[in-house]
Amino acid sequence: MARNNDMRWFPGFSVTTLLCLFLLYAPLIIVAVYSFNDSKSITNWGGFSLRWYADVFWGVEAPRFRAAAINSFIIAISAAITSTIIATMAATAMLRAGRFRGKTFSFALINLPLMVPEIVTAVASLIFFSAIGFTTGILTILIAHIVFCIPFAYLPIAARMQGIDDLYEQAAMDLYATRLQTFRLILLPLMAPGIISGFLLAFIISLDDFIITNFVKGAGIETLPTAIFGSVKQGIKPNIMAISTLLLAVSVVFVTLSWLVGRIGQKQQQTATNGGE
Amino acid sequence: MGNTRESMKEVAVDIVNLTKCYGDFTALSDVSLDIRDNEFFTLLGPSGCGKTTLLRTVAGFENVTEGAILLYGEDIANLPPNKRPVNTVFQQYALFPHMDVMQNVLFGLLRLGQDAASARARVGEVLEMVQLGGFAHRLPGQLSGGQQQRVALARALAPNPKVLLLDEPLSALDLKLRQAVRLELQQLQRDTGITFIFVTHDQEEALTMSDRIAVIAEGRVQQVGTARDIYEAPINKFVADFIGETNLIMVQVLGLADGNATCLLPGGGKCTCPAAQGAIAGEGHISVRPERVGFAEPDAGVMSGQVARLVYLGTDMHVDVTLVDGETITVRTQNSTGSYIPPVGENVGLTFEQGAARLLVD
Ligand SMILES: Nc1ncnc2c1ncn2[C@@H]1O[C@H](COP(=O)(O)OP(=O)(O)OP(=O)(O)O)[C@@H](O)[C@H]1O
Numbered sequence A: 001m002a003r004n005n006d007m008r009w010f011p012g013f014s015v016t017t018l019l020c021l022f023l024l025y026a027p028l029i030i031v032a033v034y035s036f037n038d039s040k041s042i043t044n045w046g047g048f049s050l051r052w053y054a055d056v057f058w059g060v061e062a063p064r065f066r067a068a069a070i071n072s073f074i075i076a077i078s079a080a081i082t083s084t085i086i087a088t089m090a091a092t093a094m095l096r097a098g099r100f101r102g103k104t105f106s107f108a109l110i111n112l113p114l115m116v117p118e119i120v121t122a123v124a125s126l127i128f129f130s131a132i133g134f135t136t137g138i139l140t141i142l143i144a145h146i147v148f149c150i151p152f153a154y155l156p157i158a159a160r161m162q163g164i165d166d167l168y169e170q171a172a173m174d175l176y177a178t179r180l181q182t183f184r185l186i187l188l189p190l191m192a193p194g195i196i197s198g199f200l201l202a203f204i205i206s207l208d209d210f211i212i213t214n215f216v217k218g219a220g221i222e223t224l225p226t227a228i229f230g231s232v233k234q235g236i237k238p239n240i241m242a243i244s245t246l247l248l249a250v251s252v253v254f255v256t257l258s259w260l261v262g263r264i265g266q267k268q269q270q271t272a273t274n275g276g277e
Numbered sequence B: 001m002g003n004t005r006e007s008m009k010e011v012a013v014d015i016v017n018l019t020k021c022y023g024d025f026t027a028l029s030d031v032s033l034d035i036r037d038n039e040f041f042t043l044l045g046p047s048g049c050g051k052t053t054l055l056r057t058v059a060g061f062e063n064v065t066e067g068a069i070l071l072y073g074e075d076i077a078n079l080p081p082n083k084r085p086v087n088t089v090f091q092q093y094a095l096f097p098h099m100d101v102m103q104n105v106l107f108g109l110l111r112l113g114q115d116a117a118s119a120r121a122r123v124g125e126v127l128e129m130v131q132l133g134g135f136a137h138r139l140p141g142q143l144s145g146g147q148q149q150r151v152a153l154a155r156a157l158a159p160n161p162k163v164l165l166l167d168e169p170l171s172a173l174d175l176k177l178r179q180a181v182r183l184e185l186q187q188l189q190r191d192t193g194i195t196f197i198f199v200t201h202d203q204e205e206a207l208t209m210s211d212r213i214a215v216i217a218e219g220r221v222q223q224v225g226t227a228r229d230i231y232e233a234p235i236n237k238f239v240a241d242f243i244g245e246t247n248l249i250m251v252q253v254l255g256l257a258d259g260n261a262t263c264l265l266p267g268g269g270k271c272t273c274p275a276a277q278g279a280i281a282g283e284g285h286i287s288v289r290p291e292r293v294g295f296a297e298p299d300a301g302v303m304s305g306q307v308a309r310l311v312y313l314g315t316d317m318h319v320d321v322t323l324v325d326g327e328t329i330t331v332r333t334q335n336s337t338g339s340y341i342p343p344v345g346e347n348v349g350l351t352f353e354q355g356a357a358r359l360l361v362d
């Protein structure tokens, strides 16, 4: 019976799936494979080599890439830390302050950046910064990144917090803890997996951002994605494939970490609630 | 009953005309209780009657809509939970899952500002008291239900609160363990001298453990008294029916004098019995416990009827007798060789033991 309702038995299901997977991953795989190509051509395989990776680190474009990478990491770390702190406070207010006026509105506000087309945010940010006379530079990139990272940090944090019974906080208050102590000693440690997961997600979102960064970065400042884009405009060379593959690897590692931390948290939560029954 | 020794004692928790509403739903209505120092006081009532709500207002998790709560004379209604010298054993234990047993029990002591060394010594002492000496470094997830229950108890006892609130702490344990823990808990209360407010919906638990019991139904206190008061002198139909088994018989109250009522029973018999305070003349109900009804020759007792059913209960036998007006009376007799058990279909008379019947407030 169950088999008849199974999605897998819908006509054309497997074909569609394969097509989607192919379109999604084939370009990535090609880029990753050809980054190890010994030939200068980007279409003909000339044997395995690491020369394009060496080129990324020590070639003519290396100083530019290095500066861009440093900017990217500084921005991503600062934006992730700041947006995680803001998201944690927002989640605490949204989920632990009981009902308050404008709760639904606040929720929409926090998550709005997920819905607004990125190009619109980018243009709006640029107009905003020039309207208030802010010189574009690393600071404008940072501010823009903090803002659009908040919902990404918020989602795992709020999800985790929702699963924490407020009985623990009541027990802490009953045992003479102040509100602040209750937050620091009970809620924060229990939320930690969500917070770490949110931080990692925010970090990678910031590191990978191109559109908004490109609009608000100003002259002379590059992040990795804008530096890569700049190079591509002068023609695709295999060193672009190498640096893209590196960026891809960093993303994969962070997303996997974020997922793993989230899963550990879930398990912990399960044993905690099972234990309490 | 006339409990002069108890009533001399200081009042620990004085609940005065407490009303608690959630929106337009009244969870507690005009509750007044005085719980005495060093007392094992039980709140007993069916699910949803407001026991937890009452406990939570004393702990400080719910604000009161009307009325006052005094702790040793001091009004605590506006104090937050962390300022009340009261600790709670939660129904779901609520042990901090990321802290081991030691840290859990230490928590309250450290928040009170005790230095680490003496706090640790106290934790050791309390863990011994609940027989968990060797478990200090286990996480709550690594303990059995009974052990978690003890940790929750130890955690709440460690700061030596003036009053301990226990919300159905035994309900998650299996029957055998529950019976053992009952005795331990009672002993612990005697040893520590802490006032216990214990919540349960299990009447047996309430009757065996408590100094006094408050029976609650639908957010109102029905009756307060010792186990014996409540079982033998229930005030109204709810209490009589909720505590133990009873026969509720509809009667006409012919007269009330000196706390005694003369009642006209179904079938025309009469009986004189004690009346609960507040009972009135007219139509009413009397309560007679099944074990206090006896058999007689037909027409020799206060009522008569026909045996409809026999239910074997091991040591006892339930005999259901249908009266002429269709009501059923249950008689409980011992299953011993000497006792008379009429066969099904037999016409029998029924007698009440001296003082067995009691007129109730409807
Ligand atoms: N936060 C709340 N909002 C609205 N109604 C509530 C709330 N908490 C409790 N109630 C209602 O108040 C009544 C009493 O609840 P309470 O939890 O005190 O019952 P209880 O006697 O402890 O029952 P149980 O034996 O099932 O634990 C119930 O009808 C419940 O639905």
Ligand SMILES: [Mg+2]
Pocket (backbone or CB within 6 Å): B051, B052, B053, B167
């Ligand atoms: Mg309850």
